[in-house]
Amino acid sequence: MSQKKIGNETRVNRWGYFFVLPFVIVYFLFNLYPTLYTLMLAFTNSKGFSGLSGNYVFVGMKNFSKLVQDQYFWGALSNTFVMWGWNFAPQLGIALLLSIWLSDIRLKLKGQGFFRAVIYMPNLLTAASVALLYRSLFGYPIGPVNQFLQSLDIYDIVERDGKAIREAFNFFRDVSMSRGIVAFIQWWMWYGHTVIMLMAGITSISSSLYESAVVDGANSRQTTWYITLPMLRPMMLYILVTNMIGGMQMLEIPFLLTDMRGAPDFKIRTTNVYIYNMAFQGVNDYAYAAAISIGVFIVTIILALSIFFFLQDRSELKKRV
Amino acid sequence: MKKFLIVLAAAVVLFSGCAKKEEAAKAASGKLVIWSFTDELKTMVDKYYVPSHPGVTVEYSLTPTDQFPNKLDPVLASGQGAPDVFALEAAFVRKYVESGLLLDLTDIANEVKGKCLAYPMEVGTFNGKVYGLSWQACPGAMFYRRSLAKKYLGTDDPAAVQKYVANLDKFVETAGVLKDKSKGKCVIVSSTGDMNNVFLGARKNPWVVGGKLNIDPAMLSYMDMSKLLKEKGYEGRAGQWSEGWFAGMKGSLKDEKGNDVEVFSYLLPTWGLHYVLKTNAPDTSGDWAMVPGPAPYRWGGTWVGAYKGTKNVAAAKDFIKYVTSDDGFLEAWAKDTGDVVSNVNVMNKIKDSYSEPFLGGQNHYAAFVEMAKSVDGKLTQGTDQAVEGLFGEAVTAYMMGEKSRDQAIEDFKSQVSAQLGL
Numbered sequence: 001m002s003q004k005k006i007g008n009e010t011r012v013n014r015w016g017y018f019f020v021l022p023f024v025i026v027y028f029l030f031n032l033y034p035t036l037y038t039l040m041l042a043f044t045n046s047k048g049f050s051g052l053s054g055n056y057v058f059v060g061m062k063n064f065s066k067l068v069q070d071q072y073f074w075g076a077l078s079n080t081f082v083m084w085g086w087n088f089a090p091q092l093g094i095a096l097l098l099s100i101w102l103s104d105i106r107l108k109l110k111g112q113g114f115f116r117a118v119i120y121m122p123n124l125l126t127a128a129s130v131a132l133l134y135r136s137l138f139g140y141p142i143g144p145v146n147q148f149l150q151s152l153d154i155y156d157i158v159e160r161d162g163k164a165i166r167e168a169f170n171f172f173r174d175v176s177m178s179r180g181i182v183a184f185i186q187w188w189m190w191y192g193h194t195v196i197m198l199m200a201g202i203t204s205i206s207s208s209l210y211e212s213a214v215v216d217g218a219n220s221r222q223t224t225w226y227i228t229l230p231m232l233r234p235m236m237l238y239i240l241v242t243n244m245i246g247g248m249q250m251l252e253i254p255f256l257l258t259d260m261r262g263a264p265d266f267k268i269r270t271t272n273v274y275i276y277n278m279a280f281q282g283v284n285d286y287a288y289a290a291a292i293s294i295g296v297f298i299v300t301i302i303l304a305l306s307i308f309f310f311l312q313d314r315s316e317l318k319k320r321v
Numbered sequence: 322m323k324k325f326l327i328v329l330a331a332a333v334v335l336f337s338g339c340a341k342k343e344e345a346a347k348a349a350s351g352k353l354v355i356w357s358f359t360d361e362l363k364t365m366v367d368k369y370y371v372p373s374h375p376g377v378t379v380e381y382s383l384t385p386t387d388q389f390p391n392k393l394d395p396v397l398a399s400g401q402g403a404p405d406v407f408a409l410e411a412a413f414v415r416k417y418v419e420s421g422l423l424l425d426l427t428d429i430a431n432e433v434k435g436k437c438l439a440y441p442m443e444v445g446t447f448n449g450k451v452y453g454l455s456w457q458a459c460p461g462a463m464f465y466r467r468s469l470a471k472k473y474l475g476t477d478d479p480a481a482v483q484k485y486v487a488n489l490d491k492f493v494e495t496a497g498v499l500k501d502k503s504k505g506k507c508v509i510v511s512s513t514g515d516m517n518n519v520f521l522g523a524r525k526n527p528w529v530v531g532g533k534l535n536i537d538p539a540m541l542s543y544m545d546m547s548k549l550l551k552e553k554g555y556e557g558r559a560g561q562w563s564e565g566w567f568a569g570m571k572g573s574l575k576d577e578k579g580n581d582v583e584v585f586s587y588l589l590p591t592w593g594l595h596y597v598l599k600t601n602a603p604d605t606s607g608d609w610a611m612v613p614g615p616a617p618y619r620w621g622g623t624w625v626g627a628y629k630g631t632k633n634v635a636a637a638k639d640f641i642k643y644v645t646s647d648d649g650f651l652e653a654w655a656k657d658t659g660d661v662v663s664n665v666n667v668m669n670k671i672k673d674s675y676s677e678p679f680l681g682g683q684n685h686y687a688a689f690v691e692m693a694k695s696v697d698g699k700l701t702q703g704t705d706q707a708v709e710g711l712f713g714e715a716v717t718a719y720m721m722g723e724k725s726r727d728q729a730i731e732d733f734k735s736q737v738s739a740q741l742g743l
Contacts, residue, residue, distance in 0.1 A: 014324070018324060018327065049394065049397070049398055049416075049420045049422065050398040052395075052398070053395075053398045053399050070739060071739075072736070072739050072740075139564075140558070141558050141565075141576060141577045142565070142575065142576075142577055146577060147577075150577060150578075158722070159722065160551070160552050160553075160554060161552045161553055161554075167577070168577040170721070173717070173721050173723065259710070259713070259714070261710060261711070261714065263714055263717070264714075264717075264718070264723070265714070265718060265723070265724075265732075266714070266736070277740060278740065281707060281710075282704070282707035282740050282741050283704060283707065283740075283741050283742065285740075285742070
């Protein structure tokens with residue numbers, strides 16, 4: 001009797017393996033193997049034409065010691081952070097506001113579905129088209145933004161030949177403006193996604209909490225501050241981590257917005273743009289590009305772990321103890 | 322058994338997307354696989370080569386220029402699926418010539434050296450051996466508007482206008498004259514980028530000498546020239562290949578206050594006449610003329626090379642020799658397309674029979690033939706595109722007043738050292 005039971009169980013378990021097999025194969029081929037190959041490349045001197053066809057030798061930690069001393073790697077990291085930070089803080093703030101308003105039962109906003117669709121739409125655009133769009137928008141000396149500013153009689157003052165001249169703004173030669181534009185584009189493309197995630201989080205909050213708060217006489221500001229935000233904490237943590245990981249890998253917008261190198265003065269060159277410049281342009285230094293990507297990977301892991309460590313909800317853990 | 326078949330089916334579905342196996346062996350002599358990024362070579366193959374060489378079958382493949390190196394690199398490096406013959410654009414020709422993966426064409430080159438223009442062969446030469454040849458020459462010229470020349474310089478005759486721009490100093494002087502006489506409306510070029518190729522052509526040494534970065538004095542002059550043109554307002558503030566650049570050709574360029582900006586000239590090479598000016602400014606036909614400009618230079622061009630491991634060496638060499646140096650073919654090609662060819666015999670034979678209506682009847686061909694002789698092809702290197710991209714940032718920073726010239730050069734050297742190891 002017991003043997004038969006064991007026989008049934010074993011067969012059911014084996015089916016599980018078969019179902020998982022396609023995913024595992026795809027993961028190994030397209031995810032794990034390339035990651036390990038990149039890690040291996042970082043320890044070689046793979047470069048140039050046949051760099052990926054086995055024409056390299058192992059050089060130990062040489063690429064990593066170069067990486068740690070490379071001012072442009074740290075510069076690229078700092079550029080990435082600055083642009084991500086300016087994108088994330090407003091993104092979370094505005095997305096919270098919008099998600100709270102859009103899911104507030106008392107407000108009963110009309111056309112919620114319409115707003116949700118419109119807010120989410122920028123996320124559906126390809127980054128390449130968006131980059132070209134914004135490049136045209138902020139064109140110098142003639143472009144829509146410049147024309148608008150000129151209609152308000154706002155000009156840039158530049159010095160030419162010792163004289164001060166009123167000219168259109170050259171947005172993509174100003175470091176803060178270029179970074180701001182990249183941050184704005186990232187915000188514009190992703191805040192809809194954050195709104196949707198937060199709304200999902202809000203709908204999962206039990207309405208009985210709100211009802212009992214209203215019975216106790218809480219107004220909407222108090223319910224938001226004392227119920228909604230604390231209950232949204234796990235969701236916000238998730239958004240922070242995934243947004244950070246995505247932000248660390250920012251490529252298409254900074255790459256295509258200016259000259260594919262991070263102009264002006266390489267100040268919008270993120271780490272991924274740097275990797276692309278190294279690996280697929282110039283002398284095709286695959287080994288150093290691999291080292292940079294391992295460096296980014298390590299930084300991302302450290303950050304993600306720190307975020308979890310510091311922002312985790314300890315109350316659950318304490319209960320168990 | 323059933324489960325095994327299911328797993329097998331899943332695996333087959335997965336792997337069916339992968340590439341087919343390579344053909345066991347290519348057909349015996351008589352088949353050539355040719356890759357290019359335009360249909361220029363295809364026209365040559367279909368219209369001229371195959372009819373005159375009936376024993377050869379050609380398999381042609383076209384990939385757009387920006388993806389062409391991505392497609393070519395892996396097959397050349399691994400040898401699997403490599404074409405026999407392929408075209409190489411000026412922007413990346415040196416990368417392949419210097420790679421050691423191209424077939425040695427020195428024997429053909431020595432055969433045709435006498436009748437071929439020097440510089441295309443120089444570009445295709447590395448360490449004394451020839452790996453690439455070209456059927457065309459792309460010397461650069463200065464195309465100016467006849468109406469503006471008449472208005473502000475008093476003459477539109479090419480010989481007279483050339484005196485105004487005979488060298489770089491005169492060029493700047495004339496820029497000043499144009500600006501004064503037009504009360505600020507007329508600029509000599511629409512973009513400082515137009516001067517880039519001129520100064521690159523004026524160098525005495527290439528970018529990399531003895532494995533180290535070398536900044537030729539001509540490039541420092543380019544920085545100074547860009548700054549001067551910007552400061553004095555002698556340029557139209559457009560970027561090359563931008564909307565503003567094309568607008569200047571049509572005469573519809575405006576500044577931010579809505580005033581018209583008249584662009585006096587464009588520095589373009591042979592193909593610039595047909596592919597840029599004629600296509601973008603057809604209404605201004607007849608109002609242009611051409612002069613050699615302040616310095617000889619070259620811009621662009623297409624070379625032809627073969628893969629080192631090609632199985633059809635004889636046919637590949639024969640094709641390249643035909644397409645890049647055959648008198649009969651090149652004469653027909655030049656008459657057909659107006660392309661400036663690199664065969665001196667053909668050039669001398671046909672140069673007097675041209676009259677270009679777009680240029681007001683000027684014989685541009687003869688002018689280009691003269692210019693082609695003074696171009697130096699030995700300055701091009703594989704790392705040029707990367708170095709010049711970084712140098713462009715330094716020039717812009719200095720020109721816009723963001724950095725001092727020394728600071729810009731220091732940063733440039735630092736970037737080149739970090740990214741290219743020079």
